[in-house]
Amino acid sequence: MLEPKEAQAARVLGGLNRPPLNLLISTRNSDMPKRFSTARGREFGEGMRAAITNSGLNAREVADLLSWQEAKVSDVLTGKGGVSRLEVALLLGLCRAKADERDHLLELFPERDLSGWWQLHGKCAPVRPRTALTHLAAAETLISWHTHAVPVLLRTAEYERAVLTASATVSVDELDERLRVLQEMQKLLSNGLDCTFYIHELALDLQIGTPEEHIGQLQHLVLMANWKKIRILVVPAAAGAHAGIAGPFTQLKFPKYEPLVWTETENSSLFVETKEAVGGYADVIRALDEVSLDEDESRDLIVRRCVRLQEAGDADGAVQRDSDEPFPSL
Template identity: 55%
Template sequence: MPKRYSTVRGREFGAGMRTAIAHSGMTARQIAAVMDWQEAKVSDMLTGRGGVTLMEVAMFLSVCRIPGAMRDHLLGLFPLLDVQGLWQLHGEHSPIWSRTAHAHVDVAKTLVSWDSHAIPLLLRTPEHMRAILAASPLVPANELDDRLRAFEELLQLRGSVHNCAFYLRESALRSQVGSLEEHLSQLHRIKHLAGEAGITIKVVPQAVGAPPGMAGPFTLLKFKEAAYAPMVWTETENSSLFNEDPSSVKGIETVVRGLDAVSLNPKESTRLITLLLAEEE
């Protein structure tokens, strides 16, 4: 029986199955006909709502003729589709393109992002991001342009989110990343975004030495689909965590309220950015 909800693991599985279908050169309807399935059964599988057995998944993948590593990954995910949350270990360095992050930002209704020491990811300009990537010993030089393209695609997806709130520290605004020209461009970009409908930017002033959220950056996502539970996305140098546990989400919501209590309001934040620009220009 298909579930009325889906987990991030289930959606990761569904995305992989869609890739398998594309690899086959057939449509979902054609594969359903080969399997003697109703199309609704394929749809439930692709949305991570279940309705299929492990044997049926293996048969479906055999029809798609996908590479063995991809097959093993999907078959390994399948028994754990009901487990909330997904911790992705990337090895030495993160992938160029995060299918999971892109897919969930794309369908988010609201987004709240905080970074304890830097400009939040989805506020960065491509030039700012290039400087950060170039400084990392874990980013191969020959991947820099591809990673920037993936980042710019993520920024485009963020543009479709109805309501975004960003919290950042004054120290992050003052820290020059890249050239002075790139630094000023980043400040101008944040000031411009602060004036856009659906975007709220609040700055934690320098005087707040230890604000809530010192443990590190996070992005809290809530979704248009009722079947998608709220989720907290966090990144490290070489791992990603997508956490749907209700208690964990509630904890992050408490951190957000704490940040809100110590931050400048949006007008004060914009005024501060204007003053910083005047100091630098």
């Protein structure tokens, strides 16, 4: 006699062959249109899923131990509501979540549906920017602009070490760990992420590190510009005032939810999510695109800077611009 479909499904979900809970949820939503979601809500959901996974329990076991319906556990993870802060605390206690993670998730819970997230970090940015890493991993498109330096995701280890060493707030003891996190972030560029980086020409001239490290950074930019899904566009100094003067930012777009913009200061991060504000940054991107060099012109400009530094062999690494050298045409 054939087993009823309902019983068969229940047996599979409750047994050893049950897929991970996050796989079930992602499969369920794979064909859904973009839905309302916030950075806070996504981080809360990911944290709760991780807590259950790390406990070694599955959703049915958690539900049984808490005397809940299994659907209620799913509602907690997908942010549908229907649970209290106390119930979330009970779930985290059951999963034996670490104290700092428990406190973080309980703090997020009441505000998980709020758009926009200003994160205050204290003296300096955290070694591991959790929210940024999570959203970089989930993004399908990245557009980044930096006013005076090479964007973080395009920096060599030597360049970043020099930047961190010059910081007034970053501890020297954290340098190696911060560099490891940078490498982790940069690996996401090879996961099919479609990237456009706008860099001001003056960032190419600014020597960060030794002259050799400066040249190495320019060579790295040329190498990255040859990647299939990476575009590097230079905003020439001849453009003068431009729409990006207000400061650096990164726009991220996702396959399942609305885009956001990520900006950083010395000791805080801002994740902009409201439609009007994100649209304003989209206007800035369009304006930057109008004044920047195209991909070939940008690559040629970087190569010329690199060759000139190599030929000069100047001990102080200073970059001298030939007075009669024109900028590439816009």
